[in-house]
Amino acid sequence: MxxxxxxxxxxxxxGELHDLTNAVVAAVADSDIRTGTVHVFNVGSTAAIGxxxxxxxxxEDLPQLLNxxxxxxxxxxxxxxxxxxxxxxxxxxxxxxxxLTVPVSEGAPVLGVWQQVFLLECDTKPRTRRVIITVQGx
Amino acid sequence: MxxxxxxxxxxxxxGELHDLTNAVVAAVADSDIRTGTVHVFNVGSTAAIGxxxxxxxxxEDLPQLLNxxxxxxxxxxxxxxxxxxxxxxxxxxxxxxxxLTVPVSEGAPVLGVWQQVFLLECDTKPRTRRVIITVQGx
Amino acid sequence: MxxxxxxxxxxxxxGELHDLTNAVVAAVADSDIRTGTVHVFNVGSTAAIGxxxxxxxxxEDLPQLLNxxxxxxxxxxxxxxxxxxxxxxxxxxxxxxxxLTVPVSEGAPVLGVWQQVFLLECDTKPRTRRVIITVQGx
Numbered sequence: 001m002x003x004x005x006x007x008x009x010x011x012x013x014x015g016e017l018h019d020l021t022n023a024v025v026a027a028v029a030d031s032d033i034r035t036g037t038v039h040v041f042n043v044g045s046t047a048a049i050g051x052x053x054x055x056x057x058x059x060e061d062l063p064q065l066l067n068x069x070x071x072x073x074x075x076x077x078x079x080x081x082x083x084x085x086x087x088x089x090x091x092x093x094x095x096x097x098x099x100l101t102v103p104v105s106e107g108a109p110v111l112g113v114w115q116q117v118f119l120l121e122c123d124t125k126p127r128t129r130r131v132i133i134t135v136q137g138x
Numbered sequence: 139m140x141x142x143x144x145x146x147x148x149x150x151x152x153g154e155l156h157d158l159t160n161a162v163v164a165a166v167a168d169s170d171i172r173t174g175t176v177h178v179f180n181v182g183s184t185a186a187i188g189x190x191x192x193x194x195x196x197x198e199d200l201p202q203l204l205n206x207x208x209x210x211x212x213x214x215x216x217x218x219x220x221x222x223x224x225x226x227x228x229x230x231x232x233x234x235x236x237x238l239t240v241p242v243s244e245g246a247p248v249l250g251v252w253q254q255v256f257l258l259e260c261d262t263k264p265r266t267r268r269v270i271i272t273v274q275g276x
Numbered sequence: 277m278x279x280x281x282x283x284x285x286x287x288x289x290x291g292e293l294h295d296l297t298n299a300v301v302a303a304v305a306d307s308d309i310r311t312g313t314v315h316v317f318n319v320g321s322t323a324a325i326g327x328x329x330x331x332x333x334x335x336e337d338l339p340q341l342l343n344x345x346x347x348x349x350x351x352x353x354x355x356x357x358x359x360x361x362x363x364x365x366x367x368x369x370x371x372x373x374x375x376l377t378v379p380v381s382e383g384a385p386v387l388g389v390w391q392q393v394f395l396l397e398c399d400t401k402p403r404t405r406r407v408i409i410t411v412q413g414x
Binding site for chain 1: 139140142177179181182183207208214215216217218219220225228229232233235236237239270272274
């Protein structure tokens, strides 16, 4: 069995996280799948999907970490192609990755109490993100 | 077809790796699935799952790398919420990610000879980890 | 339903990216699966699979970033085991990870216009890579 849906997430600025957990729980419930996996994927190359404890401190820490490891700069080769100043956005998104898969058990995603599914906007301007949620199993 | 099981992994300290490959091979064998995928997921936000050549040198190198890129510090925003000194643990775990999916062929996970599935403890104290293994396919 | 195939990718040097998107699209078409997921996995511990806008600038930026964060060095513990000078290759590959899962909708992988599936060679010598593509769904 497979069930697929999509959601839109409107972001305002680089470094903004969104908690997708409720949407993932709802998709799994709608799927009527009891045991399997749920896959969450951002369409596009400058946002990332992952897992984190969704609390205010880490919402600051994660983008700060990425900006320290991969700072904004006009020196990236990407700038030679597009001149849009978001080379670091692409690299940050690739490092975290565009997707997460979570097990499904008893009709719900299996997550820790302090483990949520996030979308991280890495681009430098507001975007409307399309996230595909695919549930598979029995 | 879907088959799901879980294992417990008892860890002692930050930076400790555990080789989950035998448990993954056993789960795939128990599933009777010949072709598909096996998904391995850590429940909780301060441990990670990934793939590595499981040899003594890299068992030192990977946590050292993460401690260099994301050092322990009381300056993380996470500290303002919880005061538990493990902000870096959360960030290290998010960077590597909580899960890995491996193809299954002829009833076994397809891994290189020097490619193993690991759990990395990123937290600062001993933990009992629950890892969910989900096999899907025919 | 599950469909599995593999491709070979011949690489020449560390930091070389290969665009696997056409191979992934072809595998999904061959599978006759309309809705589900496609999983792409590199067998071996010194190459990585991910998603990126496949343009010349980023093809330089990504390996440069990894070489800055995880430089080549004889000081890695891995060197004590193998003396083959590719400790950084293992760590770079583990950080990006060996696999990517993309949703399938209407018989094709759902990717952004500027979002491609890459293989990144992290090893220091030419390699022939085997990549397993597994499509699951209905």
